[in-house]
Amino acid sequence: MSAPGTLTVVGLGPGDPRWLTPAAAQALAEATDLVGYGPYLDRAPPQLGQRRHASDNRVELERARFALELAAQGHRVTVVSGGDPGVFAMAAAVFEALEGGDPAWRSVLITVEPGVTAMLAAAARVGAPLGGDFCALSLSDNLKPWAVVEQRLRAALAVDFVVALYNPISSARPWQLGAALEIAATVRSPDTPVIFARAIGRADEAITVARLAVAGGVAADMATLVVIGASTTRLVPRREGAPYVYTPRRYEARP
Amino acid sequence: MSAPGTLTVVGLGPGDPRWLTPAAAQALAEATDLVGYGPYLDRAPPQLGQRRHASDNRVELERARFALELAAQGHRVTVVSGGDPGVFAMAAAVFEALEGGDPAWRSVLITVEPGVTAMLAAAARVGAPLGGDFCALSLSDNLKPWAVVEQRLRAALAVDFVVALYNPISSARPWQLGAALEIAATVRSPDTPVIFARAIGRADEAITVARLAVAGGVAADMATLVVIGASTTRLVPRREGAPYVYTPRRYEARP
Numbered sequence: 164m165s166a167p168g169t170l171t172v173v174g175l176g177p178g179d180p181r182w183l184t185p186a187a188a189q190a191l192a193e194a195t196d197l198v199g200y201g202p203y204l205d206r207a208p209p210q211l212g213q214r215r216h217a218s219d220n221r222v223e224l225e226r227a228r229f230a231l232e233l234a235a236q237g238h239r240v241t242v243v244s245g246g247d248p249g250v251f252a253m254a255a256a257v258f259e260a261l262e263g264g265d266p267a268w269r270s271v272l273i274t275v276e277p278g279v280t281a282m283l284a285a286a287a288r289v290g291a292p293l294g295g296d297f298c299a300l301s302l303s304d305n306l307k308p309w310a311v312v313e314q315r316l317r318a319a320l321a322v323d324f325v326v327a328l329y330n331p332i333s334s335a336r337p338w339q340l341g342a343a344l345e346i347a348a349t350v351r352s353p354d355t356p357v358i359f360a361r362a363i364g365r366a367d368e369a370i371t372v373a374r375l376a377v378a379g380g381v382a383a384d385m386a387t388l389v390v391i392g393a394s395t396t397r398l399v400p401r402r403e404g405a406p407y408v409y410t411p412r413r414y415e416a417r418p
Numbered sequence: 419m420s421a422p423g424t425l426t427v428v429g430l431g432p433g434d435p436r437w438l439t440p441a442a443a444q445a446l447a448e449a450t451d452l453v454g455y456g457p458y459l460d461r462a463p464p465q466l467g468q469r470r471h472a473s474d475n476r477v478e479l480e481r482a483r484f485a486l487e488l489a490a491q492g493h494r495v496t497v498v499s500g501g502d503p504g505v506f507a508m509a510a511a512v513f514e515a516l517e518g519g520d521p522a523w524r525s526v527l528i529t530v531e532p533g534v535t536a537m538l539a540a541a542a543r544v545g546a547p548l549g550g551d552f553c554a555l556s557l558s559d560n561l562k563p564w565a566v567v568e569q570r571l572r573a574a575l576a577v578d579f580v581v582a583l584y585n586p587i588s589s590a591r592p593w594q595l596g597a598a599l600e601i602a603a604t605v606r607s608p609d610t611p612v613i614f615a616r617a618i619g620r621a622d623e624a625i626t627v628a629r630l631a632v633a634g635g636v637a638a639d640m641a642t643l644v645v646i647g648a649s650t651t652r653l654v655p656r657r658e659g660a661p662y663v664y665t666p667r668r669y670e671a672r673p
Contacts (some may be wrong), residue, residue: 179594181440181441183439184436185436186436230662248545249541251667255550258549270657273656275543277541279502279532279533284507286504286532287502287503288528290528290530291504291509291512292504296505296558299548304667307668307670315577319574322569322570324568366569370648397517409510411510412478412506415563
């Protein structure tokens with residue numbers, strides 16, 4: 164194998180296999196090699212003769228380089244992400260690795276297949292909280308200073324975007340989510356709905372909608388996606404079960 | 419049929435049927451009634467005995483009420499959106515209609531199935547431009563004053579979000595995209611990559627990446643999604659074809 168191969172970056176969507184697009188499923192099935200974080204690889208259907216290269220969650224760039232090298236050698240490589248690969252996932256790491264890496268890698272045909280990112284699935288589960296303008300913000304300060312996170316969050320809240328928080332918490336980042344919710348509380352009403360969507364689409368899925376005033380007390384972990392409503396985000400009671408949450412499309416300027 | 423029925427809101431994803439999730443496909447197949455904008459209904463596979471209620475593009479709330487009424491009468495109704503139904507699409511209209519409508523509608527079991535929204539597919543086509551924090555902003559001023567659009571755009575640019583512009587232009591809104599790009603040019607470098615993704619996943623797909631300095635001259639229409647890069651968004655040349663566009667995950671505070 165000496166002709167350059169291909170590298171396809173796919174997202175599995177959140178946990179439920181019924182959210183995996185046919186295009187991503189095809190890229191999984193046709194690959195000679197799958198590269199990704201172990202638990203994601205375990206979600207790809209078994210494929211005879213396919214090699215699987217599992218790695219730890221924290222080595223995106225190394226994993227991307229490995230995948231590019233494998234593809235440059237002529238393999239059909241599929242890099243596996245959760246959600247959508249372009250949203251806080253592997254696609255950016257692949258292009259970073261490409262830019263800084265072996266010039267031979269430039270011959271690899273790279274394709275990205277979009278997927279259902281966590282905030283869309285979380286929103287769908289409760290109603291339509293992303294019905295207006297919204298932002299997606301990672302709370303991880305591994306890759307950017309907390310000052311930037313805070314500045315972006317304040318700006319988004321000030322102009323009344325709905326805000327989806329990715330990577331809200333981890334053992335290495337225990338206080339950031341609490342700090343973000345405290346900042347939100349200085350701008351938004353205490354009644355603002357906040358959605359905590361954990362392990363969406365998996366058997367252990369747990370979704371909580373809390374008022375901002377008490378949101379700091381809701382448990383969250385690495386598998387949680389948090390959505391802070393806009394000033395217009397509303398609850399609609401239903402006959403049984405938790406109310407729906409939605410953000411109206413219409414928006415009047417505030418005085 | 420007197421027991422309340424169900425209403426499922428699905429997104430077809432952008433044009434390519436390989437982006438339709440199995441969950442959305444199932445909701446299309448199991449419906450007794452499909453409700454939606456005509457061209458979207460035409461994309462649903464034919465189903466014997468299924469009733470299809472096509473409507474014009476501009477009557478979301480009326481269509482949502484009709485769907486709820488049909489479901490309240492006991493039908494299995496699927497409301498069909500493009501992209502993801504929760505992003506500038508039908509899901510919010512359904513909950514608006516529910517909130518202001520017949521109390522009997524509260525008995526309908528409403529489910530939203532997430533989909534691949536246009537900005538994810540547009541991003542995937544060119545690389546990973548949404549690799550950092552980003553916003554989704556509708557330029558339509560049917561539902562909010564232009565002053566709000568402008569304020570949100572300025573705030574998002576000021577803190578260096580990547581900005582995806584939905585509904586950038588129409589015959590009724592001819593100048594808004596130009597105005598948005600002019601605002602961007604006051605904040606971002608003239609070299610900032612701007613992506614124009616038209617009819618993504620359809621046979622007539624056309625994707626252009628232009629420098630912000632000349633982006634005002636790129637043709638766009640109702641089927642176009644525009645992404646304005648952050649200050650860090652970069653091009654990576656490839657051996658053949660247009661360069662990839664990506665936004666690095668890492669972000670340093672600017673002085």
